Amino acid sequence: MLSLDKQLLFLVSSAGGIEVKRLVEIYEAREVDHQVVRNALLRLKKDGYLRSSERSKYEITEQGLDFITAINQKSLLLGRAWDGQWLTVMFEVPESERKKRDALRGDLLQLGFGALHKGVYISPWDYADEVIRFAKQYEIEERLTIMRGVFVTRQPQPDLVKRLWPIDELNHVYRAKIEWYRTAFASTVTPLLRDPADGLALFVRFLELGELLANLSLNDPMLPAELLDEDWLGKSSFEEMQQGLSQLAEAIPADSPYRTFVHRFTQA
Template identity: 30%
Template structure:
């Protein structure tokens, strides 16, 4: 298994695409079984889910002698936000306003500053200048959640404003994000996955692809596309370059996902239900 598909990241993918739609909780045995399909062993799964528990993304519950893990409220909110961006059909429209976040977090709370930076990048904010982040998207809800989560209200100022110069909105985008690099990565995704899509479509039509294989390919597809959440700020179409490939990549992803989804879901359900049945019998 390619090292890029690390255990913790794959668990996030499974929660986002499957587990949260099935009552939000999964027996650790079922999770281990599912991740075996990707080459992850029991030890790495237990270590990864324990780390996610400590980070506040999941919570554990004992039922008899079995451990179940479910998303916390923070975990649910993150999955919901990620899902909206992954499965969007096209770039959002713009209200012409810029959202600006400025913080003055003291040095002794530096760890909070580092965590906040990671969260802002993930949500699509760009760094305009030291401790000043901007986005054209209406992310007020996300900001309020972050301020509450890290208890940093006294250090943060948040504005909604218009850009009056001295350059253009397009120049502002170029300053804050490397959109050309993101576009190039979308080009690479299209090149690689358009070929894989044709090959797998042919296999499925001939009955040469098992449900387990569809599950693996579907999860890896989502996992790979999810990486764009960390580099694509999800800019409105008014601020994107003329030859933007993000929407084409999203269409390819949606078609490929639809091809694999039904057999993949049947495989997931077979493993997930096995954990439920064992639990109910004990």
């Protein structure tokens, strides 16, 4: 799913329903053409993530909420204690159903699974319910086996972890993004915090940072500390930018029409 699509789902779910003209206004401030926004909304509706009960207004569906919930849950894994057990997902889907197989594989990788062998994926976190939901969605649940336990041999060590997940590459990404956040991004936000006006400019920056965090969350398996090197920047960088996101949300005036989109990130 495209970044714009995911963000639109977030906005619609936050508002409980929203008119197209409001979304167009927001994304024109981000220099996104209105037709791109309209096309994305139609695509999400066609795929079952949104519904339109009245003309030019969208609401999120149960399928859309499930997707948003899955994305939001990954960041909650930061710092969570690990019980040392692994979830193992095994499946064998014939070539005639390749699209379903590829879709499930993509979902597993997005959740943070690593490919141990062909058709065998592992995760330190218990995503059994999500995996079963995906399998039912693609009608391949009978081709799926899920187990949870410990490794008797080949307990994943740092070298194997780095083969299964692009840890070093992700660390470089985090290093670059936190540097951008502390310099280029901060320089644009500081004057807005002093004079938030109607909140639109702050909200645009909120969306920009939120989009970055969402993409990082989708690419980062959020592995427990036991499986990571001491120089891992993911947890500290992600948490610092999350705090910045909350700061932006709090700075949007209470009477701003954009405040409703950020209430999850505010104290009030």
